Amino acid sequence: MNIKNKESYILISSDENSFSEFYALFLEKVAIYKKQHIVLKISDKINITKEDFLLFLDVAAEKKKEKTSFVIVSDAVNMDDFPENFNIVPTLIEAEDIIEMENMERELGF
Template identity: 25%
Template structure:
């Protein structure tokens, strides 16, 4: 697992290629990241199902309750296959753009 922090955002990338153990590590170390916006980088996985992505739903819910952004990044995926409660985008750039928009909305009180 590789963690990159820039300003108010933490990008967490899997380096092992095992989604289940990656999710477990992120969940166990969540307290470390809870005060930041989180981007989960799954670009290394070429084929992910909607059920694989939905495994991140509990973390996303918990994080969004704390008024922080939680975004999953993966390519080659049917983005309509997951609930709108989980934000899934195809690129890191788009993830950071969404976080910026979320930050502006929070600053304005939305």
């Protein structure tokens, strides 16, 4: 697992070969960054299923409560297969755009 502190968010990227190994490490680390936006970049090396992605729904809900953003970057899934409030995008640039838009929404009281 790689963790980089970017200007407006924390980038967590996977370098593990198995999803279960990565997910366990991710859960340990995500609590440290409770008040910061998180972008999670899933490696193409990991074989990940729709059900695996759905495990991150609780994290997304918790981040929303904390008024922070959580975005997953992966081009391995169809984003339309997931709930609308679950941010999965194919590129890092789109993840940064989501964070920026959600910040504006919070400032406007949405």
